[in-house]
Amino acid sequence: MTDRARIYTAALVVIGDEILSGRTHDKNIAQIASWLQVQGIRLTEVRVVADDMPAIIAAVNALRTAHDYLFTTGGIGPTHDDITVDAVAEALGVPVVIHPEAHAMLAAYYEHRDGGLNEARLRMARVPEGAELIPNHMSGAPGIRHGNVHLMAGVPAITAQMLDALTGTLEGGAVLLSDTVGGWIRESEVAGLLRQTEKDHEGCQIGSYPFFREGRTGANFVIRSTDSAMLAACLDALCEGLAAQELDFTRGGI
């Protein structure tokens, strides 16, 4: 399933007024990013859009052909503001149909629950024609896969279940490895060192992430590479450089 030399990319469309209003802090970006990294796939762009048909359609169409994989989160529930299936179907140019297997899953799930499989719940069996289901053991309502487009839930715990079901099924490349070193260091003290160390180690990128905690300034430096030997050499060189500047640092970051 894996071509180590190729870089596989993914994009994510986060759908939801609740993220754009600031009411809800998104957790799906980090969750999906971390999961993709383990699959050997790099998340390279995210768009957050409102519960708005034209906005969702535009984002899906801009990203699904530019990347190996597209994920969406949100808008696949039973209420009137859940319009992701309709928008993605329109983007793909296919009709919305009831998926028989999803229908059966929801019927079984709601059989002994108050209200049974009502009209609203049946909405969650609607898919763009030609789609497969992504199982979700938590709520009964499945995720949806259509070609390279994956529709996941807005609730992070449900999306976690769907990602679990997808694990190992997507073709990826070499996994991007990372290692961190950090300390109570102002990044402006070591900017030259970081730049030179990255330059000296082809195939490695160094990111500098400053923070303010306990009234003090610090930074973590994250080295990324698909090659573990190159990563280790770059890390050693950076640690030597920090030691040469008589700076205290901790491998693994602080």
Place this chain on the structure above:
Amino acid sequence: MTDRARIYTAALVVIGDEILSGRTHDKNIAQIASWLQVQGIRLTEVRVVADDMPAIIAAVNALRTAHDYLFTTGGIGPTHDDITVDAVAEALGVPVVIHPEAHAMLAAYYEHRDGGLNEARLRMARVPEGAELIPNHMSGAPGIRHGNVHLMAGVPAITAQMLDALTGTLEGGAVLLSDTVGGWIRESEVAGLLRQTEKDHEGCQIGSYPFFREGRTGANFVIRSTDSAMLAACLDALCEGLAAQELDFTRGGI
């Protein structure tokens, strides 16, 4: 400064490999969204892009003309991976220059600090030509404003300082008000009620946000409107509808 009838929109470009790798959970989207809401401005699109010149330039150019305001976060520090100023300058078609006031601010800030105003720190005085500064009392390095484009820090606490400095300076419209009611309710039980209540109250939107906590299913229903009387009427109607279905609910949400 305010035209209540007009809807003012903003977009945000979050710049940083650390968000796309899943290493860092973004906090700026929610922070900026909440702040904009109080200014009478709606955040309608967010893009998260890598520390990559073409990606930043493309996002900035796609969004700055489509919205009243564009914000960026990240990439304005002193290290080699901080390329936001260069990318925005290229997007705007202007050169990068040293801003004399930023230079003076940084010189004062670093005067009594180890290393003084070194070459890396001086990078933080670079701006797209024609820019104004957005003060930041925490780290000395200012944010940058050029026309409708606002460059903010990646560290949320620093961005908070910059937002504070901008408060009241941007032209906005009527503030979008919201009220919430929630309970241990499955949203699929009340989908019909939500849809009908929204339909009956023009100018109000109802969002349904399910969650799983303590092994139970619940949902919050958020009503949004720019008109406080319409908002109150819609909230009352929704509460009556929930009571008619003999559901327990809490005003303010749970």
